[in-house]
Amino acid sequence: MGLRGVIREAAEVLMPDGTTTGCITIRNEVPKGFQIQADPEHMFRVFLNLLRNANEALQTAGPQPGRAAEIIITATSRNGMVLVDVADTGPGVPPNAQRRLFEPFKASSRPGGTGLGLAIAADLVRAHGGTITLLPSDPGLGATFRITLPAAEPLADASVEPVSPAA
Secondary structure, three states: OEHHHHHHHHHHHHOOOOOEEOOEEEEEOOOOOOEOOOOHHHHHHHHHHHHHHHHHHHHHHOOOOOOOEEEEEEEEEEOOEEEEEEEEOOOOOOHHHHOOOOOOOOOOOOOOOOOOHHHHHHHHHHHOOOEEEEOOOOOOOOOEEEEEEEOOOOOOOOOOOOOOOOO
């Protein structure tokens, strides 16, 4: 599935008027044509949860001093794995919340929140053979979540016929 398109769809649901709401910008820096091997609906839910959390953190606390309010999504392949980072310029995740971040009903920081978003995202990523982690960050850099998935298998070229040995 095309990762860039799934992220674009999640961003459009979150920000129907474009990739900027108020002063928050979503930058989809996933290369065009970047493919992952995953269920598009599941990955849509994962990215919608991550984008929603980052957006809420930026709306509530604002960006780090001297930084624009942004959510940046990048992707790369390395050693048979796909690494997708969702980073924001917000306040970061408080140390006391980091221990239970992916546990159901434990991580909500907003009034009325259930604390299920990251737990569901982690379950969906695990179902695809991957992991989701909060990367350590230096003070002033916000939060970065990394999704690691097995790389998509290259498609066989159906237009090439196998060569059989001469009889």
